[in-house]
Amino acid sequence: MKLTLAVGTKNWSSWSLRGWLPVKLSGLPFEERYVRLRHDETEEEVRKVSPSGLVPLLTVEDGDRHFQIWDSLAIAEFMAEIAPAAHLWPEGRVARARARSVAAEMHSGFAALRQQFSMEFARHMPGHTPTPGTAKAIARIIEIWDSCLAESGGPFLFGKHFGNADAFYAPVVSRFHSYDVRLTGAAKDYADAVWHHPLMREWLKASADEVDKGLV
Ligand SMILES: N[C@@H](CCC(=O)N[C@@H](CS)C(=O)NCC(=O)O)C(=O)O
Structure with missing residues (x-):
């Protein structure tokens, strides 16, 4: 099976990161196709790789079958199916249902946070006071983390x-x-564990390279 994952500019593309992590975590080999976002040719370049006009998009070539998966959550589900040893969803039906619920809540919600605090993976952006909508999203996210942990x-x-x-x-x-955004207790320990994960370091290095090259 040949996998090709199209991702966007790493400093900005939070959805690409959500698709890339499950593919990397699967341990399966894949090719990465990079699309530069937010420049004059972006629309045309994204359309060449993705009929939805969005990234991430996973192309799967499996013998005679050749198909595309064009959404981060669908990619996460597919990778869990083809790489069960990676434990992308937890063991146990109840835990799996909770994990899918929290992933789906992120996939379909938290618009205020996403809009105000857009991803700048390799940048420090101090001095922004959360709006009420962003503050509410932050509180809900910490509640989710605390209860899962x-x-x-x-x-x-x-x-x-x-x-x-x-x-x-x-x-x-x-x-x-x-x-x-200041965190304490279990939420802080969790955020530190995620931030220092080797795959997050890899994404950070690529994002920092984009900053250095003036691509973002
Ligand atoms: N629901 C989609 C959202 C994908 C999405 O919005 N991707 C953005 C980048 S983060 C994109 O491709 N934008 C196209 C553009 O900037 O031209 C998913 O979960 O994959």
Whole structure:
């Protein structure tokens, strides 16, 4: 099976990070196709790789079958199916239902936070006071983290494996880091564990390179 993942500019593209993490965590080999976002040719370049006009997009070539998966949550689900040993969803039906709920809540919500604190993975952006909508989103995210961590014992939301639920909150960890959102207790330990995960370091290095090259 040949996998090709199209991702956007890493400093900015939180959805690309959410798709990239499950693919990397699967341990399966894949090719990465990079699309530069927010410049004159972006629309045309994204359309060449993705009919939806959005990234991430995973192309799968499996014998005669050749298909595309064009949404981060669908990519996360697919990777969990083809790489069960990666534990992308937790063992146990109840934990799995909770993990899917928290990933889906991120996928469909928190617009105020996403809008005000847009991802700047490699940048520090101090001095922004959260709007009421952003503050509400932050409080809800901390509530989600605290309850999952209390149940699982951490260090990740559903225990010892960095999984799909963590992948969905990884861009939030970066935003909290960039915009100086102060955390305490279990939420802080969790955010530190995510931020220092080797795959987050890899994404940070690529994002910092984009900053250095003036691409963002
Ligand atoms: N629901 C989609 C959202 C994907 C999305 O909005 N991607 C943005 C980048 S983060 C994009 O491709 N934007 C196109 C553009 O900036 O031209 C997913 O979960 O994958």
